[in-house]
Amino acid sequence: MTRRGWVETAALVCLAVLLLAVGAALRPLVAADDRPAPLVLTDTEVGFAQDMLAHHNQALLMAQRLDSGVDPTIRALAQQISDTQRTEIGMLLGWLRMAEALAINPQPMAWMHADRSETTDHHHTGPATSATATTSAAMPGMATQAELDALAAARGADAESLFLQLMRRHHYGGIQMAQAAERQLSSGIVKQAARDMLDTQSREIGVLGLLLSRS
Structure with a gap:
């Protein structure tokens, strides 16, 4: 060349x-x-999703610990609750993953406590009592480990009564959390999900109460 x-x-x-x-x-x-860009969620939306995830997981645990020999109607209700909350758990986990957020809340219920403090300030209801402060420090409606152990050990009518009582209290707690999220959020998929949970759990509380009155 x-x-x-x-x-x-x-x-x-x-x-x-x-x-x-x-x-x-x-x-x-x-x-x-x-x-894909991470899903943008507010602190309230992330906190609600994290804490409701923990709350729902305990509902599944209670359904699992219910004696298999209880009345078929109660067994069917437990399965319905379990199916609904398992579906919602998948939804909550999906949001948290897309938002690149932890599944476990490092500051449990902080988002809800802020809502309560804000409500108190706006309505000038005065300082909370020590009993109120103690209650607000925990996730509402959750069963203790001793109660879960008692449910696992209970059989027959005792298991039915204890399950209905624990699940009804659990649902009332879930409703408190959903109401707090619905108040704080102006719009979006998380607000709509909170409304749906309010509707579903309110209807289930009615059934739980009816079954309790017959036991």
Whole structure:
């Protein structure tokens, strides 16, 4: 190859390298990023999803610990509650994953406590009593470990009565949480989900109360 040929070849190679470099630099500007952007949720939405996830998980645990030999009507209600809350657990987990948030709340119920404090300030109802402060420090409606153990050990009518009492209290707690989220959020999928939970759990509380009155 002549000297001129070498020069032309080298020039072409340099031009190709330059074009590759320019193309790599411009690619982020002209090519869409295939990775989806994280779902943007407010602190209240994330806190509600995290805490309702924990709340729902205990409802599944109570249904699992119910004696399999109880009345078929109560067994069917427990299964219905379990199916509904398992579906909602999947929804809550999906939101948290898309928002790149933890599944466990490092500050449980902080979002709801803020709502209560704000409500108290706005209505000038005065400072909370020590009993109120103690209650607000825990997730509403949750069963203790001793109560869960008692449910697992109970059989027959005792198991039916204890399950209905614990689940009704649990649902009342879930309703408190959903009401707090619904008050704080102006719109969006989390607010709508809170409303749906209010509706579903209110109807189930009615059935739980009816069954308790017959036991």
